[in-house]
Amino acid sequence: MARYVQKYGGTSVGSIERIQAVAERVARFKAAGHQVVVVVSAMSGETNRLVELAAAIQDDPAERELDVLLASGEQVSVALTCMALLQRGIQARSYLAHQVAIRTNGQHTRSRIEKIDTERLQRDLEAGCVPVVAGFQGVDADGDVTTLGRGGSDTTAVAVAVAMGADECQIYTDVDGVYTTDPRVVPSARRLDRITFEEMLEMASLGSKVLHPRSVEFAGKYGVPLRVLSSFEDSGDGTLITTEESHAMEQPIISGIAFARDEAKITIQGAPDVPGVASKMLGPVSAMGIEVDMIVQNVGADGQTDFTFTVKRGDYADAMKIVLGVVEDMGAGDVTGDNRIVKVSAVGVGMRSHAGVATKMFDALARENINIQMISTSEIKISVVLDEKYLELAVRAIHEAFELSGEAREEA
Numbered sequence: 113m114a115r116y117v118q119k120y121g122g123t124s125v126g127s128i129e130r131i132q133a134v135a136e137r138v139a140r141f142k143a144a145g146h147q148v149v150v151v152v153s154a155m156s157g158e159t160n161r162l163v164e165l166a167a168a169i170q171d172d173p174a175e176r177e178l179d180v181l182l183a184s185g186e187q188v189s190v191a192l193t194c195m196a197l198l199q200r201g202i203q204a205r206s207y208l209a210h211q212v213a214i215r216t217n218g219q220h221t222r223s224r225i226e227k228i229d230t231e232r233l234q235r236d237l238e239a240g241c242v243p244v245v246a247g248f249q250g251v252d253a254d255g256d257v258t259t260l261g262r263g264g265s266d267t268t269a270v271a272v273a274v275a276m277g278a279d280e281c282q283i284y285t286d287v288d289g290v291y292t293t294d295p296r297v298v299p300s301a302r303r304l305d306r307i308t309f310e311e312m313l314e315m316a317s318l319g320s321k322v323l324h325p326r327s328v329e330f331a332g333k334y335g336v337p338l339r340v341l342s343s344f345e346d347s348g349d350g351t352l353i354t355t356e357e358s359h360a361m362e363q364p365i366i367s368g369i370a371f372a373r374d375e376a377k378i379t380i381q382g383a384p385d386v387p388g389v390a391s392k393m394l395g396p397v398s399a400m401g402i403e404v405d406m407i408v409q410n411v412g413a414d415g416q417t418d419f420t421f422t423v424k425r426g427d428y429a430d431a432m433k434i435v436l437g438v439v440e441d442m443g444a445g446d447v448t449g450d451n452r453i454v455k456v457s458a459v460g461v462g463m464r465s466h467a468g469v470a471t472k473m474f475d476a477l478a479r480e481n482i483n484i485q486m487i488s489t490s491e492i493k494i495s496v497v498l499d500e501k502y503l504e505l506a507v508r509a510i511h512e513a514f515e516l517s518g519e520a521r522e523e524a
């Protein structure tokens with residue numbers, strides 16, 4: 113007997129038919145003698161629909177109310193999933209975050225889980241009942257509803273798996289594992305049998321939305337085996353995220369290519385080249401809760417310097433407003449911006465022991481005549497910022513340069 117936490121994403125509960133298929137799988141695990149806790153997302157498209165409703169009323173929706181609105185999507189899917197299980201004669205009970213409870217810090221729209229009470233879930237499992245928990249939502253110390261950020265149901269699942277001492281956390285989705293890059297962009301991308309937590313965390317943080325970054329961080333920190341599987345097919349072991357590096361004779365240099373479409377950059381030209389300018393610019397941006405990603409400052413000349421940084425596209429307008437204010441106060445500098453940029457990254461622990469990885473990536477882009485706007489590197493990744501029109505071409509070119517393709521997948 114094993115204890116599993118199974119998370120089903122939006123497409124996997126996107127219709128009554130898909131919810132029935134979820135119930136069928138849970139029934140099979142139960143019949144094999146396993147204990148199962150289910151975590152579900154909202155039905156596909158629902159969270160986007162709710163976001164649009166909010167935007168139709170308020171330009172910048174009140175975050176507390178947005179959380180109450182968005183959390184409603186998961187309330188529908190937990191109830192329907194329980195009904196599908198009950199209809200099969202399986203005991204099941206739905207739980208919203210406050211009923212578990214899943215405690216979060218109070219930060220609306222990007223809350224962090226602090227603690228999960230496991231009592232009711234434990235009691236259910238011992239009684240042979242399947243608890244079905246709403247993903248993505250939490251409750252703060254005041255009893256207010258919070259959400260964990262888009263894609264956050266993965267994190268709910270891993271946090272529940274950690275708290276319940278599960279043997280494995282299974283993430284069921286619309287692809288049968290983690291691929292060398294998004295198979296929707298490169299159809300010949302190859303499924304990985306295994307990937308290290310370190311690489312997966314980097315891929316997820318750099319934009320591969322197959323897993324929510326915090327879920328990978330949690331699973332790695334607490335050593336919970338994490339597996340990505342298809343809810344549409346029953347064959348295959350999916351991809352296991354593990355602490356072990358590949359035992360293959362040759363560790364691949366690059367494991368995968370990640371990309372983020374929603375980037376923007378802001379440049380300040382002719383800023384005074386004196387101590388404290390970077391902090392004057394970026395301090396107020398960070399103070400607004402805006403995450404600054406890449407930062408580049410040029411060598412100064414004539415007492416002036418240029419300075420560029422990137423933020424998420426959704427934060428572009430706010431960041432721009434702040435920077436324009438600072439530049440006006442300083443009485444120097446020209447501000448320009450571009451919110452049509454993307455970030456493409458090559459990730460791999462094998463990079464540590466190989467030179468020339470960056471050159472290979474830059475050559476691949478040069479051959480396609482793609483201009484690199486910014487570069488950032490770490491021990492296990494190289495990221496470049498490009499004009500958004502080159503995204504697909506760049507990902508394919510880099511994927512090919514590192515020979516990551518497998519056999520072409522059949523379209524699902």
Ligand code: ADP
Nearest residue numbers: 121122123285286290291293294296320321322
């Ligand atoms: P869910 O609703 O199940 O959480 P998501 O849409 O959040 O599903 O994540 C699954 C999607 O992630 C896939 O359909 C795929 O397009 C995308 N994806 C991006 N990068 C990768 C990758 N490296 N491997 C597999 N899928 C990826």
Ligand code: ASP
Nearest residue numbers: 153159248262263264265
């Ligand atoms: N329903 C939420 C979203 O669409 C959470 C999730 O799917 O993981 O972002």
Ligand code: MG
Nearest residue numbers: 121263321322
């Ligand atoms: Mg997801």
